[in-house]
Amino acid sequence: MNTNTTQQETAGGPATGWWTEAVIYQVYPRSFADSNGDGVGDLPGITARLGHLAELGVDALWLSPFYPSPQADAGYDVADYRDVDPLFGTLADADAMIAEAKARGLRVIVDLVPNHTSSAHRWFQAALAAEPGSPERQRYVFRDGRGPQGAEPPNDWQSVFGGPAWTRVPDGQWYLHLFDPGQPDLNWDNPEVRAEFLDILRFWLDRGVDGFRVDVAHGLIKQADLANWQEPQEILSGPEVDKPRPPMWDQDGVHDIYREWRALLDSYAGERILVAEAWVEPAERLARYVRPDEMHQAFNFEYLLAAWTAPAQYAVITRSLEATDSVGAPTTWVLSNHDVVRHASRLGLPIGTPRPNGIGIGDPQPDAALGLRRARAATLLMLALPGSAYLYQGEELGLPEHTTLPDEVRQDPTWERSQHTERGRDGCRVPIPWEADTPSYGFGPTDASWLPQPPIWAEYALDRQRGVPGSTYELYRTALRLRREHQLGAGALRWLSSGDEVLNFSNGGLAVLTNFGAAPVPLPAGAEVLVTSAPLEDAAVPTDVTVWYRA
Helix, strand or coil, X not given: CCCCCCCCEEECCCCCCHHHCCEEEEECXXXXXXXXXXXXXXXXXXXXXXXXXXXXXXXXEEECCCCCCCCCCCCCCXXXXXXXXXXXXXXXXXXHHHHHHHHCCCEEEEEECCCECCCCCXXXXXXXXXXXXXXXXXXXXXXXXXXXXXXXXXXXXXXXXXXXXXXXXXXXXEEECCCCCCCCEECCCCHHHHHHHHHHHHHHHHCCCCEEEECCCCCCCCCCCCCCCCCCCCCCCCCCCXXXXXXXXXXXXXXXXXXXXXXXHHCCCCCCEEEECCCCCCHHHHHHHHCCCCCCEEECHHHHHCCCCHHHHHHHHHHHHHHHHXXXXXXXXXXXXXXXXXXXXXXXXXCCCCCCCCCCCCCCCCCHHHHHHHHHHXXXXXXXXXXXXXXXXXXXXXCCCCCCCCHHHXXXXXXXXXXXXXXXXXXXXXXXXXXXXXXXXXXXXXXXXXXXXXXXXXXXXXXXXXXXXXXXXXXXXXXXXXXXXXCHHHCEEEEEEECCCEXXXXXXXXXXXXXXXXXXXXXXXXXXXEEECCCCECCEECCCEEEXXXX
């Protein structure tokens, strides 16, 4: 860790396009806005609230799945990739939402789930009806079992959601599901699978979407021999570049798929993009997903998971920028999403606490005030970095995790498959509050809500924060405006100083300082403060505060 001023410069690389510096807002459809009062958010609800995103100042929205689905995993079990689940509306509603977003200057990215389908998908139903070795079964990963009468699973792989990654069908064969049994893995060595997804891409590109966030982008190709894996089942591939990788994750063959997809997207006008959800470490391996002929962006989960200390933040920022620079791509920063504890709560846990898979009644509870203070500082730090950034719905309100959900209302399959040892992701998916004094806090026209909202939601509601100086919502609006004005996304980071307690860098003609230490840090004499995550103390930056300033 440097304690002296350095001259290191790290830029976003030579790639150009709207996506290299965009701020993209994740919409989780079932929890954003409910138009019909059934307690579940929908596409017309999203369309009606697009003005909020335009006012906030983001460039695009990404929607989690809204396809027909049995909802075994909140829509990430897709039964039909070319339609809309009646729960969320119709294809006409999707077209209207896309058109309204474009009218407001917002681009639209949709989720694509290529690692697995739903078990209700017509292909899988055909596979169940067909014989072992049939073309229908070759679209998926079916294998004979081990041991007498094949009664043991084909290998020792475990599901990410807990329990074996194999389920046996009546004729004795087993099928692979790295997630829920209702999510059978596709066989991406099958040309028919590859052709099908190219056609799915065309279907949505022709409807005007601007890109695809690719779910489990590192999981499509499995090691050919399906070798046993004695190490702990981890979705990250480990911190060493050449360390043996789990046979189900980050296999080199995935890159051939994305080159083919990139060629298709490049044939369309308007700079359509691919975004990788690839839980891959280290940064050098993640950067392979954003080489010039592959994807445009890859979520930086190493950054999301980094400890709230100056050395940890310095290391991950530097390593990330160097890795993506090496392939001419921007870094894509993120702090929260629908799969992790919201950072307003995660950062309220003691530093060094492993990222929990959900927080519930009886678990150690985060310090809400400390978590929000650090979350505001972390967001201001993130939005000053060169590259692209993603926001998760509700974080602009400072929403914490709902940590007191009754266990009986939990819907995440992780809760049941882990035998109630992991709380799951429901706490970050609770419908968000818009108006404090209305049914369901403005989420819908009735009190119905597919997950219960806590009473504290009223104090976080948008109408309690809009126009209020110092509110989290106004902090986000100010930061996004300044980010655009100073072109921070397209800038270059230059470290001014970094140590065990402070990070200080310049970008786009302004300077950024985050204080991780206990004592206030004075700003340079004559510094002009542009925005700060919390009030200063006599022109000094208190602990857990980020400030943007001109020296």
